[in-house]
Amino acid sequence: MSEQYFYPNRWPRIILESTEEIVGPKGVAALLNLAGLSQYIGNYPPDDMKKEFPFEHVGKLQQAYWDMYGPRGARVFATRAGEKTFNDGLERFASVAKAGKAVMRIGSLEKRISLGLAFFAKFFNTVSDQVVSVDDTDTVWRWNLVRCPMCTGRTSDKPVCHLAVGVLNGALNFAAEGYRFRVTPVACQAVGDEVGVIEIEKEPLQRP
Numbered sequence: 513m514s515e516q517y518f519y520p521n522r523w524p525r526i527i528l529e530s531t532e533e534i535v536g537p538k539g540v541a542a543l544l545n546l547a548g549l550s551q552y553i554g555n556y557p558p559d560d561m562k563k564e565f566p567f568e569h570v571g572k573l574q575q576a577y578w579d580m581y582g583p584r585g586a587r588v589f590a591t592r593a594g595e596k597t598f599n600d601g602l603e604r605f606a607s608v609a610k611a612g613k614a615v616m617r618i619g620s621l622e623k624r625i626s627l628g629l630a631f632f633a634k635f636f637n638t639v640s641d642q643v644v645s646v647d648d649t650d651t652v653w654r655w656n657l658v659r660c661p662m663c664t665g666r667t668s669d670k671p672v673c674h675l676a677v678g679v680l681n682g683a684l685n686f687a688a689e690g691y692r693f694r695v696t697p698v699a700c701q702a703v704g705d706e707v708g709v710i711e712i713e714k715e716p717l718q719r720p
Contacts, residue, residue: 517641519565521557528556530596547576571664587674594678628687657708663701671697690720
């Protein structure tokens, strides 16, 4: 039997609540039925940080976006849901948001974002079984998904980690409000890559 990994219950709950705001309760029910996760219809995971939501369920839920909306629609939908999930999550993790802001108070824009990405990677690694590392080049930051719940149980010919793209969009806006950056998945475990990689271009697309 393969080793199981888990998200804290609160994270998929936020994802499902965010999805419900976009597509309504019937839309979420249809999505969960398609994913084979009907046990969560009207019965979202509890609002706590116990690591009980299996990565397999995260992968099935993300695959259902693809099956229901097609690749293009799923990318748009998952990115939007990921950004909303991050923003809603900040309200639930007020102490984390306060600590993050303290970390990112000083230095250049690039330094603040570098510190912010490292801070959130450490937070994700601490409270979930997801494993993320961060590095950079002269032109991009790289968010490396060493153990990725979104890819669990999935195969694809293109990267599927667009929920993480949305989460990073939210994190970047938090770290540098008013700036927008190009965020692109370039490697993915569902495609067969050893590590999933999401690149964030250091040159902003939009400045305040």
